[in-house]
Amino acid sequence: MIERTPKLDLFCHLLLIAGVIAVCLPLYYALIAATHTLPDVLQVPMPLTPGKELLVNLKAAVERGDLGRQLLNSLIVSVGVTVGKIAVSILSAFAITYFRFPFRMTAFWLIFATLMLPIEVRIVPTYAVAAHPLQGLGWLLDETGLRGPLESLTGWNVEAVVKWNLLDSYAGLILPLMASATATFLFRQLFLTIPEELLEAAKIDGASPMRFLIDVLWPMSRTNVVALTVILFVFGWNQYLWPLLITTEASMTTAVIGLSKQISAAPEAVPKWNTLMASALLITLPPVLVVIVLQRWFVKGLVDSEK
Amino acid sequence: MIKRVNFQRHKPLAFLLLAPQMLVLTIFVFWPAAQALYQAFTVTDPFGQHSTFVWFDNFRDVLTSPEYFNSIYRTAIFSTGTTVSAVLAGLAFAVLVDRVVRAKSVYRLMIIWPYAVAPVLAGVLWLFLFHPIYGAIALMLKQGFGIPWNPLLDGSDAMLLVIVAAAWKQVSYNFVFFLAALQAIPRSLIEAAAIDGAGPIRRFVSIVFPLISPTTFFLLVINVVYAFFDTFGIIHALTQGGPGGATDILVYKVYADGFLGLDLGLSAAQSVILMILVIGLTAVQFRFLERRVKYAQ
Numbered sequence: 001m002i003e004r005t006p007k008l009d010l011f012c013h014l015l016l017i018a019g020v021i022a023v024c025l026p027l028y029y030a031l032i033a034a035t036h037t038l039p040d041v042l043q044v045p046m047p048l049t050p051g052k053e054l055l056v057n058l059k060a061a062v063e064r065g066d067l068g069r070q071l072l073n074s075l076i077v078s079v080g081v082t083v084g085k086i087a088v089s090i091l092s093a094f095a096i097t098y099f100r101f102p103f104r105m106t107a108f109w110l111i112f113a114t115l116m117l118p119i120e121v122r123i124v125p126t127y128a129v130a131a132h133p134l135q136g137l138g139w140l141l142d143e144t145g146l147r148g149p150l151e152s153l154t155g156w157n158v159e160a161v162v163k164w165n166l167l168d169s170y171a172g173l174i175l176p177l178m179a180s181a182t183a184t185f186l187f188r189q190l191f192l193t194i195p196e197e198l199l200e201a202a203k204i205d206g207a208s209p210m211r212f213l214i215d216v217l218w219p220m221s222r223t224n225v226v227a228l229t230v231i232l233f234v235f236g237w238n239q240y241l242w243p244l245l246i247t248t249e250a251s252m253t254t255a256v257i258g259l260s261k262q263i264s265a266a267p268e269a270v271p272k273w274n275t276l277m278a279s280a281l282l283i284t285l286p287p288v289l290v291v292i293v294l295q296r297w298f299v300k301g302l303v304d305s306e307k
Numbered sequence: 308m309i310k311r312v313n314f315q316r317h318k319p320l321a322f323l324l325l326a327p328q329m330l331v332l333t334i335f336v337f338w339p340a341a342q343a344l345y346q347a348f349t350v351t352d353p354f355g356q357h358s359t360f361v362w363f364d365n366f367r368d369v370l371t372s373p374e375y376f377n378s379i380y381r382t383a384i385f386s387t388g389t390t391v392s393a394v395l396a397g398l399a400f401a402v403l404v405d406r407v408v409r410a411k412s413v414y415r416l417m418i419i420w421p422y423a424v425a426p427v428l429a430g431v432l433w434l435f436l437f438h439p440i441y442g443a444i445a446l447m448l449k450q451g452f453g454i455p456w457n458p459l460l461d462g463s464d465a466m467l468l469v470i471v472a473a474a475w476k477q478v479s480y481n482f483v484f485f486l487a488a489l490q491a492i493p494r495s496l497i498e499a500a501a502i503d504g505a506g507p508i509r510r511f512v513s514i515v516f517p518l519i520s521p522t523t524f525f526l527l528v529i530n531v532v533y534a535f536f537d538t539f540g541i542i543h544a545l546t547q548g549g550p551g552g553a554t555d556i557l558v559y560k561v562y563a564d565g566f567l568g569l570d571l572g573l574s575a576a577q578s579v580i581l582m583i584l585v586i587g588l589t590a591v592q593f594r595f596l597e598r599r600v601k602y603a604q
Contacts, residue, residue, distance in 0.1 A: 003501060009407065016403045019396075020417040023478065026432035027420075029443060033435065046443045092328035099314050099321035107325055114336045116589050120536045120558050121581045124565035124574050125342035126335060133334070179335040184328065191310075199312045209314050238425035240540035241562065256425045260544055263431060273435060280428055287423035292416060302483050 033277040034058070041274050053274065060272075061279035065262060070255040071283070073173075077243070077254055078236030080174040082229055085183050090221065093187035094213055098199070111181045119176065119242060126176055127245050130166040168252040173243055177236060183228060186304060190224055191217065227301030230294045234287045255283045340582070346575035365576035374552065375560070375577075381466070382556040386534035388470040389477065394526055396474065397481025402511065404482075405489040415486075422479040426537065430544030433472040458546065462553030465546045469554050472545060473538045480533075481526050488522040489515065528592045535584070557581060 033041045036051035062068055095101075096108050119126060141147040151157070166172030194217070202212045240256060247253040253261075259279050263271050291298050314321070347365055349358040369375050404414050421429070436444045439457040448454040458464040492515060500510045516523075539558050542548060548555035548563060555563075561581065565574030 005507070008507065012403050012407050013409075016400070016407065016414050019400060019403070020414060023421060023475065024417055026429075026436055026475070029436055030432055042441055046441075088327045088331060091324040095321045095324035096309075098310055099317060099324075100309060101318045101321040104309070104321075107329065110337075111328065111332065114332055116586045117336055117340055117582060118536050118585065120539055121561070121578055121585060122336070122339045122343050123562060124571060124578065125339035125346065127566075128342065129334065129339050175331060176335040179331045181332070196310060196312045199310065203312070209317050209320055234423050238423075238428075240425060240427045240543070245566070256427055260427050260431070260540075263544075273441070276431075277435070280431060284424050284428055287425075288420050291423040292420060295416070295419065298419070298422075299483050299487070302480065303487055 030277040030280055033273050034275075034281055036274055038272055038274050054278070057274050057278035058282065060275045061282060064275060064279075065258055066250045067255065067258060067279055067282070069251050070253060070258040071286075073170075073252065074237055074254040074256065074283075075286075076170055077173045077177075077239070078233050080170065081177045081236035082232040084174060084178045085180070085232055086225060086228060088178060089181075089183035090187050090213075090218075090225075093184050093191055094209075094217065096184075097188055097191040098209070098212075111184055114179070114181045115185075119179075123241060123245070126242075130172050130176060130246055132165060134164055166246065168247050168249050172246045173254070176242060176246075177239060183232075186224065186228060187221065190221055194220060223297075223300070224304065226294070227297045227304055229301075230290055230298045231301040233290055237287045255279075259283055343575045343578040343582075346571050347579045350572050361572075365572040366580075369573060369576045369580065374555070377552050378555050378557050378560045381552070381554060382535065384466060385470060385473070385538075385554065385556050386531050388466070389473045389534040389538070390527060390530040392470065393474040393477040393530055394481050394523065396478045397526070398485050398523070400478065400482045401485030401489055402515075405486060406507075418482050419479045421476055422483075424476065426473075426476060426540030427544045429472050429476045430469075430541040433468060433475070434545055437468050458550075460550055462550055465550055465553050469538075469541055469545050472541050473534060476541070477530060477533055481530070484522055484526055485519065488519040492518050525592070528588060532585070532588055535581075535588075 029046075032047060032050055034057050035054040036047060037053055040047060040051060092107075092111065096104065096111075138147075141150065166175070198216055199212060202216055207215070237254075238256060239254065240260075243254045243257045244260075247257065250258065250261075259276065262279075263276060346358075348360060348362060350361050350364070351358040400414075400418050404411060404418070407414070424432070434442070436442050437456070437458060439445050439449075439459055445456050448456045455461075456464055458468045496514055496518075497510055500514055505513065535556075536558055538556070539562065542554055542556060542559045546554045548559050557577070558581070561574055561577045564570050564577065568574075
């Protein structure tokens with residue numbers, strides 16, 4: 001505090017309260033809609049205070065469609081993306097900063113280049129890859145005339161192998177979302193700040209590279225890992241375009257997609273806003289809780305991952 | 308950059324460590340990107356059996372189509388509107404929260420949470436408020452102020468709605484960065500100015516704002532990138548590009564032409580144009596970061 005300005009302070013508080021109300025308004029209305037019956041929600045004007053139907057609506061939301069299963073799917077996808085991306089990134093960052101090997105800089109620049117290709121931009125061909133990942137193999141076998149001999153020799157049904165795809169599978173949901181270089185860069189920056197003496201000491205003590213990674217680098221990156229976990233969990237949970245394309249079955253899709261499909265495909269003229277808002281609240285709760293509870297790490301993760 | 312002290316006799320291990328990352332990137336990034344590049348220069352028949360190389364025909368078709376120009380125009384309005392309002396709101400919130408003493412953490416919490424809401428759910432929440440038939444605020448506008456609000460029929464209403472929803476989701480991000488920048492300003496500078504008789508507004512204009520200008524510039528770039536690429540869910544939930552293409556931004560059009568229109572060549576050409584755009588934006592961002600970041604040694 002630099003000077004006493006009671007009037008200005010009051011004004012600041014009033015402005016902030018007005019702003020916070022504006023920010024929280026959509027959530028408040030969703031909460032109100034989720035606590036009333038449908039006729040109450042649709043009356044004009046809509047009630048401004050919460051009703052008593054919250055549990056009924058939550059129950060209806062879970063029973064309608066596959067919400068329980070879809071929430072589980074969302075959890076699997078976001079945890080899978082988080083763990084997979086951190087594991088893959090920490091290993092590749094370790095390789096790039098601590099090993100001298102041919103094509104090291106090529107690998108670095110290849111990873112760097114992927115920063116410029118967000119999935120929204122290359123969505124159509126990425127979908128084609130996920131739908132026919134082995135198409136190239138089938139083409140190769142046909143061109144070389146090896147398909148017949150291979151089938152008769154091994155008894156494999158090559159057609160079935162070539163038709164294998166990632167649609168409606170967890171691998172299809174998770175792997176393409178892992179493919180990004182941001183986390184690799186975060187770990188690279190971190191490793192570059194770690195004193196050289198640590199590796200010298202470890203080498204003198206006869207530590208192997210993996211021992212050094214597990215016993216020295218991993219404990220030192222723990223805070224960054226937590227921060228990154230918050231960001232990646234929210235990122236994975238809230239994915240939209242990719243799960244929308246890669247899943248067709250209601251039981252394999254994520255909660256976010258399930259809800260938006262219910263709204264766009266509502267058979268009735270007016271969507272059942274009370275149960276829809278109840279499911280929206282249920283779906284939003286996990287990432288919001290993660291961000292609120294781990295707020296300090298969230299802020300660190302956000303600021304770090306953009307450096 | 309490599310560590311001065313490093314492992315030299317473990318080359319196979321290094322390749323092994325690098326393998327998972329390179330595998331995932333090759334299958335899901337490089338290969339699709341190469342496919343997009345290839346498709347952008349070819350025309351595929353409706354059954355997907357044969358493709359013919361057509362040089363720049365797809366690009367010519369894209370760049371001369373009035374729909375694409377409409378899309379560029381709408382994207383410009385949308386990203387400018389979203390960026391300006393989200394950055395200004397984030398800055399205002401950060402300055403106010405940095406200033407107040409009481410209930411600071413409560414305010415911070417109430418501003419941060421929208422970051423965790425999925426873009427498509429943000430769209431749904433705002434649609435529920437502004438739907439012309441049963442949206443609470445839409446009805447208030449119509450009955451209380453006599454404004455004929457209808458984002459389902461009126462293009463500018465629809466644009467306003469998607470900008471509000473997109474900016475709302477991004478305010479928390481900007482707020483976090485501005486608050487961190489404000490708290491990094493040395494107190495002594497502000498105090499010295501206060502002793503010299505500068506009031507709060509004068510201090511903000513002459514000291515605080517110039518000191519946080521790197522953050523502001525960084526956030527402008529990030530917000531433009533966000534508005535360009537991360538707002539698909541909001542558009543899809545709120546307007547689906549309509550009414551009449553009024554909110555048909557570039558990233559939505561790539562999806563619509565590729566998956567709904569099934570014109571792969573046209574969609575791929577748009578993908579390539581978008582890639583060039585991202586590369587440009589990333590270059591701007593890194594030029595700026597080069598000036599700011601100082602590596603050790």
